[in-house]
Amino acid sequence: MKLIITKDYNELSKEAFKVMKEVLDSKKDVVLGLATGSSPVGLYAEMVADHKNNGTSYKDIVTYNLDEYVDIDRNDPQSYYTFMNEQLFSHVDIKPENTHVPYGNTAEAAKEYDDAVKGVDIQLLGIGRNGHIGFNEPGTPFEERTHIVELTESTRDANKRFFDNDINKVPTHAISQGIGTVMDAKKILLIANGEDKADAVKAMIEGPLSTDCPASVLQNHPDCIVIVDEAAASKLTK
Ligand code: GLP
Numbered sequence: 703m704k705l706i707i708t709k710d711y712n713e714l715s716k717e718a719f720k721v722m723k724e725v726l727d728s729k730k731d732v733v734l735g736l737a738t739g740s741s742p743v744g745l746y747a748e749m750v751a752d753h754k755n756n757g758t759s760y761k762d763i764v765t766y767n768l769d770e771y772v773d774i775d776r777n778d779p780q781s782y783y784t785f786m787n788e789q790l791f792s793h794v795d796i797k798p799e800n801t802h803v804p805y806g807n808t809a810e811a812a813k814e815y816d817d818a819v820k821g822v823d824i825q826l827l828g829i830g831r832n833g834h835i836g837f838n839e840p841g842t843p844f845e846e847r848t849h850i851v852e853l854t855e856s857t858r859d860a861n862k863r864f865f866d867n868d869i870n871k872v873p874t875h876a877i878s879q880g881i882g883t884v885m886d887a888k889k890i891l892l893i894a895n896g897e898d899k900a901d902a903v904k905a906m907i908e909g910p911l912s913t914d915c916p917a918s919v920l921q922n923h924p925d926c927i928v929i930v931d932e933a934a935a936s937k938l939t940k
Contacts, residue, residue, distance in 0.1 A: 703921055705907065706929045711895045714931045715744025718826075718893050721927055722749065723758075725824045725889065731762040735825030735884070736790070737836075738767065738782040741893050742826055743789060750793040760796035766819045767803040768827070768836040769878035772850065776805065780864050804877045807850055816848035816883055825887035829894045832856045833902040833915035837878035844919045846880035881919050890926040892917065900937040903930055908940055 708714040722745065725732055736742075752758045770782045777784060783803045791801050804815040827835050834840065837851045858872040865871035884890070894903050905915035907928065912918055920926045 703907065703923070704927045706927065707935045708929060708931050710931050711744060714893060714895055714929055715748055717929050718742075718745045718891060719748035719752070721891050721929075722824065722826075723752065726758055726763075728823070730759070731764070732823050733821045734763060734765045735819075735822040735879075735887050736765050736767045736786065737826045737828050738769070738785045739828040741828035741895060745826070745893065746789040749790060753794045760794040763796055764800045765791075765796070765802060766822060766879075767801075768825075768884070769876050770804050771873040772807040772875040772877055774873055804848065804879070806877055807875065809850065812848040812850055812877055815877070816879070819848070819879065819883055819886075822887040824889045824891055825884055827884070827890060827892040827917075829892060829899060829902050829906065829917050830857055831860055831898055831902055833905050833917045835881065835892075835917050835920075836884060837876040838881050838884075838916045840914050840916060842881060842913060842916055844885075844913065844916075845882045847882050848877065848879045851876050851878050881916060885919065885923060888925065890920060890923050892920060892926065892928045893930070894928075894934040895931040897933045897936060899930070899934040903928075903934045904937040904939075907938060 706717055708717055767782060767786060774781045786803060829835060832840055834857060839854050852875055858869050862869045862872050906917035909915050909918055911921055
């Protein structure tokens with residue numbers, strides 16, 4: 703696991719973009735694993751600026767997203783599908799049919815998505831306050847594939863800011879790539895900023911390999927880069 707600590711979120715997004723850009727430049731038909739949440743917003747803005755200013759093309763690029771709420775309309779403003787279109791897809795020349803965001807609430811839908819996710823060159827990840835990656839909550843077996851998840855109260859509480867600050871409006875379930883699916887990616891880039899991620903970052907990097915902190919599994923990945931700002935790094939001791 704390679705760790706980069708940046709001064710602030712702006713610098714974090716620029717460092718993350720450097721890692722992403724190297725992969726984008728490596729071949730034209732790169733397969734990207736993408737994430738939602740606040741963490742990657744700055745990185746996506748860098749990618750959009752690079753497309754506009756330098757002509758980096760997404761024409762042959764294929765993307766697979768990590769997760770989506772269950773029982774939410776695809777076009778709902780809070781769906782991860784809408785988020786991806788607003789933050790990235792509608793601003794670059796990617797073919798809509800090459801973008802994939804999981805959808806559905808059945809084991810069959812999950813299996814179908816898992817079978818489709820292939821050859822991811824770089825998987826982008828954020829981290830939840832409880833150490834979740836994707837929507838793989840604490841206790842999820844490391845070998846789990848794409849599945850339907852019941853969200854913890856902590857995760858729903860963290861995400862209520864997108865739902866009128868009302869936890870009751872946050873969906874109770876999600877469909878998420880499993881940790882096993884995530885770990886198949888050739889390279890992993892995890893980004894985290896802010897003090898409320900400091901405990902999760904510490905557990906991920908310095909804690910034991912344990913399903914209590916799903917992100918600790920990344921200690922086992924052969925090519926994982928973690929970029930955090932000083933606030934998120936503030937509890938690291940080593
Ligand atoms: C959400 C998402 C994750 C995301 C994480 C952190 O619940 N399912 O994919 O990485 O929690 O989100 P944020 O970046 O908004 O802090």
